Amino acid sequence: xxxxxxxxxxxxxxxxxxxxxxxxxxxxxxxxxxxxxxxxxxxxxxxxxxxxxxxxxxxxxxxxxxxxxxxxxxxxxxxxxxxxxxxxxxxxxxxxxxxxxxxxxxxxxxxxxxxxxxxxxxxxxxxxxxxxxxxxxxxxxxxxxxxxxxxxxxxxxxxxxxxxxxxxxxxxxxxxxxxxxxxxxxxxxxxxxxxxxxxxxxxxxxxxxxxxxxxxxxxxxxxxxxxxxxxxxxxxxxxxxxxxxxxxxxxxxxxxxxxxxxxxxxxxxxxxxxxxxxxxxxxxxxxxx
Numbered sequence: 001x002x003x004x005x006x007x008x009x010x011x012x013x014x015x016x017x018x019x020x021x022x023x024x025x026x027x028x029x030x031x032x033x034x035x036x037x038x039x040x041x042x043x044x045x046x047x048x049x050x051x052x053x054x055x056x057x058x059x060x061x062x063x064x065x066x067x068x069x070x071x072x073x074x075x076x077x078x079x080x081x082x083x084x085x086x087x088x089x090x091x092x093x094x095x096x097x098x099x100x101x102x103x104x105x106x107x108x109x110x111x112x113x114x115x116x117x118x119x120x121x122x123x124x125x126x127x128x129x130x131x132x133x134x135x136x137x138x139x140x141x142x143x144x145x146x147x148x149x150x151x152x153x154x155x156x157x158x159x160x161x162x163x164x165x166x167x168x169x170x171x172x173x174x175x176x177x178x179x180x181x182x183x184x185x186x187x188x189x190x191x192x193x194x195x196x197x198x199x200x201x202x203x204x205x206x207x208x209x210x211x212x213x214x215x216x217x218x219x220x221x222x223x224x225x226x227x228x229x230x231x232x233x234x235x236x237x238x239x240x241x242x243x244x245x246x247x248x249x250x251x252x253x254x255x256x257x258x259x260x261x262x263x264x265x266x267x268x269x270x271x272x273x274x275x276x277x278x279x280x281x282x283x284x285x286x287x288x289x
Contacts, residue, residue: 004126012121015134019117020084022138023110025063030109030145032063033154072100084110113141116269123273128173133272136161136222140265143215147261153211158218165221176224184220188228189213212260219268227271230278234267235260 004011039061042054060066068077075097081087088107095102116137124130143157162185168174169181176184192213199207220228243258271278 008125011126011130012118015117015121016114018134019114019137020110022117023113023141024082024084024106026113026138026142026145027106027109028063028068029142030149032061033142033156034146034150034152036061036063037152037154037156070095070097070100070102073098085114109141109145113138116141119273129168129175132164132168132173135164136272137269140269144262144265147211147259151209151259153209153215153261155211155214158211158214162214162218162221165218169221174222176222180224180226181221184223184225184228185217186220187225188216188218188220191228191232192216208260212264215261215264215268219264219271223268223271223275227275230271230275231264231267234270235263238266239263 042056045052085107093102117134120133139157139161143153147153166181169176169178196208
């Protein structure tokens with residue numbers, strides 16, 4: 001750790017490079033994890049209800065197998081063509097074999113991951129908690145894009161994130177003490193759970209999914225219960241703005257469902273990095289008023 005004291009620029013540099021590499025892996029997680037979940041659900045359905053017998057692809061499919069291929073010509077992607085961001089630029093955003101366009105989303109997620117890791121490393125000097133925040137960022141990015149694609153927040157992401165936040169507090173790596181982390185996890189879950197049931201009893205409709213409860217519980221474990229009002233307010237404001245924009249662009253009714261998880265993730269990440277500054281400016285504003 002002493003090397004980062006003598007070379008303070010080293011941690012931001014390594015965090016950015018690490019973010020680029022992990023961003024490439026996150027593209028795989030975002031694409032494959034929902035498919036893996038669907039296969040598991042189909043298998044469980046067939047096991048529990050023999051009369052169901054849904055079609056199941058029994059081939060090995062996980063985050064590492066099979067190797068990545070071009071969606072169009074199914075040619076295996078060579079290692080030299082899989083360098084984060086750089087390969088997409090050198091190939092002109094096209095498959096080397098068939099010249100089919102490769103979605104710009106892949107390099108953008110890599111760039112986003114690297115940029116957020118850079119911001120984390122600039123906001124926090126090197127420490128075990130700063131490194132943990134990089135993984136906090138990775139999980140939120142994966143959860144955000146999976147929710148945008150499928151309107152699902154996988155337990156495989158939200159629950160480990162929650163337990164990690166509690167463990168960091170337990171071992172005094174996190175600045176949040178264990179009591180505040182536990183209360184934050186409980187309050188985060190119960191807060192949206194209560195809203196869900198109140199809305200369902202009043203309207204007979206489901207306003208959000210259980211994944212949102214678990215994600216806010218995870219954010220409460222990392223931030224402590226004190227920051228939950230900020231997260232809920234910020235996520236609601238961001239969700240309102242983007243929700244209105246989405247409805248107007250797609251010209252759909254107000255009843256159209258849209259994911260809330262991405263807005264919780266954005267608000268939680270912002271609160272983690274700049275929550276103290278936001279609160280300080282808010283209190284100064286109140287005192288000045």
